[in-house]
Amino acid sequence: MVCLRANPLGWDGPSSHVAAWSENRRTRLNFALALIREIHLLSRLAEILAERYVGLAKSMLDI
Secondary structure, eight states, rough: OOOOOOOOSSSOOHHHHHHHHHHHHHHHHHHHHHHHHHHHHHHHHHHHHHHHHHHHHHHHOOO
């Protein structure tokens, strides 16, 4: 379905609407990718810290 927008100079066609949608989609994808990278880095940091401190606690309890 094509959305028709009113334009004082006449119908501006679907291309401007598609371009706006594509730009909005690109912005959302860029944000999502940055968020995924951040979550990945934080989960990796949590993994490293857990290996270090939980491993240390286990070895202290084994003594």
